[in-house]
Amino acid sequence: MKKVLIVDDSSFVRKILSKIISQLGYTVDTAKDGEEAVKKILHNDYDLVTLDIEMPVKNGIEVLKEIMDVKPTRVVIISSYTTENADITFKALDMGAITYITKPGKLGVDLKKIEEDIKETVKEVSELPLSRLQTRTEIKEPSAKNYPSEKKYILIGASTGGPKHIEDILKALPENYPNPICIVQHMPKDFIPTFVKRLNSVSKLKVTEAKDGEPVDTGKVIIGKGGYHLNFEKKNGKVVCRLKSDNNNSLFVPSVDEMFKSALKAIEPEKIVGVLLTGIGSDGAEGLLELRKAGAITIAESEETAIVYGMPREAYNKGAVKKLLPFPQIIKEIIKIGADRDVQKAQSR
Known part of the structure; x- marks a missing residue:
């Protein structure tokens, strides 16, 4: 049975995500801040971690810094989709997070729109081989080519x-x-x-x-x-x-x-x-x-x-x-x- 850690300082979000993810038949654990999350990640084997960015004690970026080198982990960022959050979300991707999903709002209509996305993302990402984490493809820049005038x-x-x-x-x-x-x-x-x-x-x-x-x-x-x-x-x-x-x-x-x-x-x-x-x-x-x-x-x-x-x-x-x-x-x-x-x-x- 797969095991997922939900990291968020909002008890409401932890509760909602726990309910959604448990419907997949997964075991769910929670952490209320980054410090608790790091301790749990280092002492347990989770198939996936959902990670909030803005948290007290230790934020999501600090969590990624601590865990990715010593214990590579499948991480999905839980983000509010605003322009202000875009930079920090991309930074999290650079540090090894796999993708991001919408943070559940406090209105039922928001939850209905994102529930299936959360389930599908968690299900797919939890299957990702750990060997693919942090892999980037570097292709040596080719020497100048004589391209024909007819473009594609x-x-x-x-x-x-x-x-x-x-x-x-x-x-x-x-x-x-x-x-x-x-x-x-x-x-x-x-x-x-x-x-x-x-x-x-x-x-x-x-x-x-x-x-x-x-x-x-x-x-x-x-x-x-x-x-x-x-x-x-x-x-x-x-x-x-x-x-x-x-x-x-x-x-x-x-x-x-x-x-x-x-x-x-x-x-x-x-x-x-x-x-x-x-x-x-x-x-x-x-x-x-x-x-x-x-x-x-x-x-x-x-x-x-x-x-x-x-x-x-x-x-x-x-x-x-x-x-x-x-x-x-x-x-x-x-x-x-x-x-x-x-x-x-x-x-x-």
Whole structure:
């Protein structure tokens, strides 16, 4: 039976999380502050720790500092989704936390909206091999390539575990990389500006949050804007972004499926490369299948490196994936696309 430690200074939050997680059949333990949490983590074997950031005595960042080197642990941050909390949440991810989920509010409506997300996240992350904690992919920057003038459009979708992957991809791309990149990362809308700022600090390419009517040009990395779907339109011979309000009560806004499907309305399929990375659920699988059927290159992350294999698995099972690759190989494929004509050949799995 799996064992989970809930760390939060709010007795209400501890009670609510205990109730939700125990419904999975897991044994639940609690700690009211960081100091108690460190003692319990070092003397017990937990399959997962949910960790509040702002606590008395010892905060969540201090807890991560103390435990990760001596006892690597699967940690999920419990966060209030505000712009102010974005920086500290990303810092926690840098220190080894795997992902973050919404802190339950005091209104029943908030709890109903996040209960399933908590259950699914806890269930998936508790299965993650400890060997994958703190792993980052460093690809040596390639020597300058002679890229052809005909560009590809690289469309990337990710959820749980995605922020670190996306950082690693952008770190590896040379400054003369010709292919525009559009990314949908499941993330609270208030976190997106901080995420864009972080990406700009590591990327040689310009990273922006999507704006309606923005051209999708060479040398650009465009991140889907929180609260809107990232769509595309052909206008005066150029591909531009269109921000679309959600009318379908979608689980994720922006949605990876929406981005993939919309691309086919504005871009020739042979110029599209769809990439589906780590993540919980199935978003992106249907869209990737449409891309493959139309003749686009489709790539998904394999189970051996995905933090959560949910989204890539769904796509693979649907027959949507031409190339199922470990993450380091995906980075290499993205680098060479456009320089290596051979990658354009259709491949069967």
